Amino acid sequence: MSQSHSSSRRDFLKKSSVLGVAVATSAVADTTTRALPPLPNNPVTEKAMPTRNLGRTGYRVGIFSLGGQASTEQANNEAVAVPIIERAIDLGVNYIDTAAMYGGQGRWSQRYIGEVMKRRRNQVYLASKTHDRTRDGSLKLIEESLKLLNTDHLDAWQLHHIDSQDDVDRIFGKGGAIEAFQQAKEQKMVRFLGVTGHRDPDFLIQCLERFPFDQILMALNAADKHHLSFMEKLLPLAIEKQLGIIGMKIPARGRILTSWKPQDHKQPGWEGEAPPPGTLAMKEALYYVLSLPVSTVIIGCDTVAQLEENVHLARDFTPLSERQMAALSEKAEPVAKQALFFRRWA
Numbered sequence: 487m488s489q490s491h492s493s494s495r496r497d498f499l500k501k502s503s504v505l506g507v508a509v510a511t512s513a514v515a516d517t518t519t520r521a522l523p524p525l526p527n528n529p530v531t532e533k534a535m536p537t538r539n540l541g542r543t544g545y546r547v548g549i550f551s552l553g554g555q556a557s558t559e560q561a562n563n564e565a566v567a568v569p570i571i572e573r574a575i576d577l578g579v580n581y582i583d584t585a586a587m588y589g590g591q592g593r594w595s596q597r598y599i600g601e602v603m604k605r606r607r608n609q610v611y612l613a614s615k616t617h618d619r620t621r622d623g624s625l626k627l628i629e630e631s632l633k634l635l636n637t638d639h640l641d642a643w644q645l646h647h648i649d650s651q652d653d654v655d656r657i658f659g660k661g662g663a664i665e666a667f668q669q670a671k672e673q674k675m676v677r678f679l680g681v682t683g684h685r686d687p688d689f690l691i692q693c694l695e696r697f698p699f700d701q702i703l704m705a706l707n708a709a710d711k712h713h714l715s716f717m718e719k720l721l722p723l724a725i726e727k728q729l730g731i732i733g734m735k736i737p738a739r740g741r742i743l744t745s746w747k748p749q750d751h752k753q754p755g756w757e758g759e760a761p762p763p764g765t766l767a768m769k770e771a772l773y774y775v776l777s778l779p780v781s782t783v784i785i786g787c788d789t790v791a792q793l794e795e796n797v798h799l800a801r802d803f804t805p806l807s808e809r810q811m812a813a814l815s816e817k818a819e820p821v822a823k824q825a826l827f828f829r830r831w832a
Contacts, residue, residue, distance in 0.1 A: 522639055522674050526580060528609040534578025535800040540781045541701055541730030543678055545611055545641075547581045547782045550772075550800035552793070553734065554584030554595040556786030561589065566789075567598040573790050575602070575609055577797045583703070583732070583784045584635075585615035585646055586627045596634040603636045612637065613703075615646035615682060616663060619656035624666035628675060642701055643670060644680035648689045649830075658696055667697075684735065684828035687720040694723055701730035703784070707738055708766060708774040708811075709818040709825035717778065725779055733775045733783040735828060742766050742818060742825040761824035765817050772799050774814050777806040 525545050531537060537546040552558075552574045558567045571582070588595035596614065603612065614631050616624040632638060645657060645667075657663045670676045678700035683690045690704065702724050704716050711717060724731050740746045742764040766774075775783055787793040806814070818825055 520674060522677055523608065525677075526608050526611050526641065528575060528578060528580035530576070530578040531580045532578075535797065536803060538781045539730075540581075540611070542728045543700055543730055545730075547611065547730075548578055548800070549776055549782050549803060550579065550796055551581035551583060551732070551782045551784045552579050553784040553786035554582065554588045554599060557788045558584075558598055558786060559589040559595040561592055561594055563594065564598055564601070567594075568601050570787055570790055570793055571599055571602045572606075574787075574793055574797075575606055577794065579797070580609065581611045581613065581732075581782055581784070583613045585617070586631055587615075587617045587646065593630070593634055596631055600634045600636040607637050611641040613642035613644060613680070614640050615644040616666070617646040619653060619663050621661050621663060621665040621669075624663040625670070628666070628670055632675065639674060640676045642678045642680050643667065643676040644682050644701070644703060645693070646682055647685070648681060648683040648693055649685040650689065654689055654692050654696075657693075664697060678730075680730075682734075685830045686714055687716045687718070690716075690720055691723060694720075694727060694729075699727075699729060701732065701781075703732040703734055705735040705826075705828055706733040706775050706778060706780070707736050707742055707818070707825055708771060708814045709738075709742060709822040711815050712819050712822035713826050713831070714829045721778065731780045733778070733780045734785075736775050736783050736785055737768060737771050738764075738825040738827065740764070741827065742771055742821060743768060762821065764821050764825065766814065768795070769799055770814055770817075772796070773803060773806055774811060776800075776803050777811055 531548045535548045535550060537548055540547045557563055557570060582599060584595045584599050612635065616627045618624045618627055628643060645663060648654065667679050671679060680701040680703060681690060681693045681699050682703035684705040704720060706716055737743050741761060743766055744763055746764045748761060748763065785796055
């Protein structure tokens with residue numbers, strides 16, 4: 487990031503903290519003279535796997551994308567994480583997702599991805615998130631994110647885990663995070679804006695009805711129809727609005743897979759009794775979601791071998807029939823609660 491850009495943003499943040507949205511917007515408008523670079527291009531992608539439109543963004547995205555969790559968010563894990571990111575791009579992955587909260591206070595996910603972005607920023611569509619619900623807090627987070635990611639812009643900045651009515655009210659209220667989104671886009675710190683969530687589709691529907699987002703990251707897997715379905719109303723609304731649709735939680739951190747070991751129930755994200763093994767193979771879990779009208783899916787990987795398996799599956803993907811999808815949904819029903827551990831259950 488150039489010194490002039492950094493100075494411009496510092497001035498922008500100072501103004502934002504003391505002025506209203508209208509005044510702040512006009513204050514930065516005259517400083518917005520630079521143009522964003524062209525959309526990223528990974529020359530390997532088209533030959534590596536099928537691609538789809540990322541909504542109305544104009545970007546063609548590979549159907550498998552890399553998530554910023556798993557090994558990529560673990561502390562002091564650079565020797566494992568960085569090779570996964572490098573190998574993903576080598577294999578044709580052209581979309582990488584991360585977030586300010588991945589890796590806790592150390593921001594490990596953004597640090598590892600940033601190491602690779604020093605050399606390969608123009609090959610991947612880079613998406614990050616803010617979990618802060620305020621304008622000023624979100625602006626601070628994006629400043630830090632850009633620095634850690636070694637870039638002067640994000641391709642997508644997203645509202646992270648919209649899980650409650652309070653989240654919606656704060657984000658869209660006076661001084662809320664949506665003001666930061668508008669301002670960051672005007673200053674060309676971000677290219678597109680998005681929203682994400684796992685818990686309840688109603689809160690995401692409210693967001694889509696209140697703001698013209700460009701993309702949505704939503705939790706989708708073969709157990710979806712069995713509790714607070716995102717496929718029922720949210721997915722059709724996202725299609726209607728021509729959003730880029732990114733699926734996540736496909737293997738539910740392994741809990742939907744036959745390879746899941748009950749003794750692993752103490753891993754983060756599960757606080758109930760030890761669940762039984764899942765009922766699906768990774769191919770079944772992945773192909774179920776890819777057979778939906780999504781642009782891509784993001785999956786965090788623990789090893790290079792796991793990454794390579796997922797890219798191989800994406801390369802060979804053919805859509806499932808309605809009958810096959812119904813059979814997989816029925817197969818997932820006995821483990822629906824563990825497969826949808828991120829949903830609201832009370």
